[in-house]
Amino acid sequence: MPRIPDHPVDPLFVDRWSPRSFTGEPVPDAVLQSAFEAARWAPSASNAQPWRFIVARPGDAEWADFVSLLLPRNRLWAERASALILIVSALDVERRGEVVANVSHSFDAGAAWANFAHQALLLGWHTHGIGGFDRDAARELLGIPEAFAVESMLALGKQADLAGLHADFHAQESPNDRRPLVQTVFSGRFGAPAFSPQRNAA
Template identity: 70%
Template structure:
């Protein structure tokens, strides 16, 4: 499947995709540290840095616990990942000396997750965000406070070959395309097409 951008961008952005086939090999500390360092520098409202990450590596004592959160279908392929990472966000933030609700906690944590995914790819590792899992089970088992939101679980690993993946997943094991800009970029009001044009400097 072709992944050709309509406008010039760095190859990193089209090269990143979410495979389900993983080799299962151990992930070095240096790779995780580098990816988390990239996440650390994501932008956030009031510099609240709401992201939190809880890691289980394949083979660790916590590994069966993390796999147990996943739906049966996701567990089928995620069991060969090198690590599973619960992505959590703090829903509160300090503003002018007061603790208040952070309306952008999920948005900001999404920025950190994107940084993580792209840095991992630069190091030769792929990631796959997982939405199908037991959030309340994860909250209890991982002792996640009530004022923190559970955003997703991320699988990370080296991409494996198709023979490591159940045949049911083979048709999906390819990078997906994206909608054109006209579908989601508007000008002036929602739904109004954005017409690219050269604007003179004021």
């Protein structure tokens, strides 16, 4: 069933979703470079660009390490991806010659990941963010400095049919919906409707 937005948006935003069924076909360098280029232009506080991406593809020496980081249930589907990507973000930023804590490092890394996901979709590739993996093991196996937070993993691939997907995930393999704006956008204080009929009438 297609997603139907309540208000006008570019189809890109409702067409992006997170399948688990992937073909496993090789992803060209040009696709990754384009998606990372989109991520590069994400907004960030003080232009700190705190995000970093660590990539592995099937056949790489590190591929087995990346797959081993996944929780067993995620491994059932994500090991068929064309790439696994770990996202980390720098904890500190330099402002006016002083190194200080960057309180928005995760927020900004999320903006970069969204840019990556949308550009990948424009090129015909899907992404699926993964929170279920061993962050401590990732830091050790992949040599991530303590100055970086381990944020998330993502799987990238071309969408496949259900034949190659573990049966446990078949029922979930469709785009999900979103809560309405009235539940997420407030005016002035938490819980106060931002788009009341009276405001629209004015």
